[in-house]
Amino acid sequence: MAFQGETPGGGQLYSRVTYPNPFSPSGIEFDLPQQATVSLTILDSEGHEVETLLKNEQFDSGTHHVEIASLPWAKNLSRPHQAFYYRLVAEYGGESHVDTKKLILAES
Secondary structure, eight states, rough: OOOOOOOOOSOOOEEEEEEOOTOOOOOOOOEEESEEEEEEEEETTOOOOOEEEEEEEESSEEEEEEEOTSSSHHHSSSSSSEEEEEEEEEETTTTEEOOOOOEEEOOO
């Protein structure tokens, strides 16, 4: 898997794709500067919703991880390499903060 994005900024929403290793499965990891209501949606390359992983769920500040490797759409790719996007929306401080990044899945 690969991701595109910017480096984290102080006190801002930031997300990244994690790679599988003996201690952590592949997934999406995100940092919240404060308690927030979070939604996480996977989109195909044309912007159509594939799956909603989180919908208006409460999270405390800190780093959080959502596993994606075992989900059916991630295991049953129609091509050897397939592009998706994920959209992370966190509501805190009276505002909505959005982080959208490309996610490339490859057959293993």
